[in-house]
Amino acid sequence: xxxxxxxxxxxxxxxxxxxxxxxxxxxxxxxxxxxxxxxxxxxxxxxxxxxxxxxxxxxxxxxxxxxxxxxxxxxxxxxxxxxxxxxxxxxxxxxxxxxxxxxxxxxxxxxxxxxxxxxxxxxxxxxxxxxxxxxxxxxxxxxxxxxxxxxxxxxxxxxxxxxxxxxxxxxxxxxxxxxxxxxxxxxxxxxxxxxxxxxxxxxxxxxxxxxxxxxxxxxxxxxxxxxxxxxxxxxxxxxxxxxxxxxxxxxxxxxxxxxxxxxxxxxxxxxxxxxxxxxxxxxxxxxxxxxxxxxxxxxxxxx
Numbered sequence: 370x371x372x373x374x375x376x377x378x379x380x381x382x383x384x385x386x387x388x389x390x391x392x393x394x395x396x397x398x399x400x401x402x403x404x405x406x407x408x409x410x411x412x413x414x415x416x417x418x419x420x421x422x423x424x425x426x427x428x429x430x431x432x433x434x435x436x437x438x439x440x441x442x443x444x445x446x447x448x449x450x451x452x453x454x455x456x457x458x459x460x461x462x463x464x465x466x467x468x469x470x471x472x473x474x475x476x477x478x479x480x481x482x483x484x485x486x487x488x489x490x491x492x493x494x495x496x497x498x499x500x501x502x503x504x505x506x507x508x509x510x511x512x513x514x515x516x517x518x519x520x521x522x523x524x525x526x527x528x529x530x531x532x533x534x535x536x537x538x539x540x541x542x543x544x545x546x547x548x549x550x551x552x553x554x555x556x557x558x559x560x561x562x563x564x565x566x567x568x569x570x571x572x573x574x575x576x577x578x579x580x581x582x583x584x585x586x587x588x589x590x591x592x593x594x595x596x597x598x599x600x601x602x603x604x605x606x607x608x609x610x611x612x613x614x615x616x617x618x619x620x621x622x623x624x625x626x627x628x629x630x631x632x633x634x635x636x637x638x639x640x641x642x643x644x645x646x647x648x649x650x651x652x653x654x655x656x657x658x659x660x661x662x663x664x665x666x667x668x669x670x671x672x
Contacts, residue, residue: 372389373390373393374388374389375389378459380430380436382430382438383430383435383436385459386434387428388408388425388426389426390423391421392420392423395421396421396465396466397460398422398465399426399466399468400426400473401429401449401474401477402426402427403470403471403474404499404579405432406555407434407559408428408558409555410646410647411424413554414650414654414657416650417658418657422466422661425460431572432558433558433559434558437573438573438575443515443519444573444576446472446582447582449473449476450480450483452476454484465489466488466489467480467490467491467492468492469496470495471496473494474495474496474500475500477491478496478593481596481598482592482596486596488598490599490665491600492603492657492661493600493602493603494603495603495643495645497617497624500589500617500623500624502579502582502616503583504584510581511581514578518580524574525574526574527574528569528574530570531568531569532560533568537560541555546642593627593631594627594631597631597633598633599663600631600633601635601637602635602636602637603636603645603653604638605639606638606639606640607640607642639653641653
């Protein structure tokens with residue numbers, strides 16, 4: 370899909386980077402990436418999506434080409450909601466569709482609950498690993514997530530490590546199980562040149578140590594069901610990057626309850642890994658394309 374434009378706009382702390390593809394006069398779709406990714410990770414999936422839509426991807430603060438939040442307090446998993454808010458105001462969209470991956474899916478859910486009616490459809494790509502952090506059954510873990518940040522404050526808030534291009538590629542390939550070509554896409558928006566074959570990663574190191582949150586299962590259920598638009602919830606069945614915790618089991622049960630009780634909420638299981646939209650977009654491309662194009666105003670029951 371042809372790249373249309375790349376630009377920046379001002380947030381209170383710095384620049385937010387945006388990139389767009391598709392038909393500028395088409396139905397708007399916001400692309401919200403996951404932790405330590407960028408808008409570039411949606412490129413493979415876009416090849417399967419309808420050309421008559423207008424896709425805008427943003428780099429979250431501390432990701433890609435966007436400035437990070439000022440050094441200071443620990444980050445929580447709620448921070449992206451304000452970023453989506455100011456992005457939508459910048460774009461002057463009154464309504465839109467949204468595709469969110471992992472952490473980006475959680476941001477999308479919060480935004481929809483705060484601004485009901487704006488998101489007309491949601492595609493949530495393997496959000497389970499992110500949603501499990503909304504419920505903390507062991508309160509000592511809640512405290513230690515903050516303690517770990519402040520006890521390592523200087524280290525976490527230092528961004529001095531320099532890589533050669535080869536070292537950066539190898540680091541991503543090892544950490545994410547990717548090919549060199551795939552790692553090049555990941556780094557295309559996440560490297561900042563500081564010298565001859567010398568680069569720093571743009572990722573904010575605080576992303577490794579998000580402070581936990583503690584919402585009740587009832588609250589999380591309401592998060593899904595409050596003014597819920599048609600939703601496609603994609604689960605990667607071969608996701609081995611995250612252990613199945615007690616909190617994850619709670620989150621999965623909430624989703625099953627939502628699927629039983631909420632109209633036009635569709636769960637699709639895919640034999641892929643957590644980054645399936647980037648590594649294996651062919652596994653979900655047809656489902657996402659059909660979902661974006663479908664007219665739900667004529668639908669009275671589930672598929």
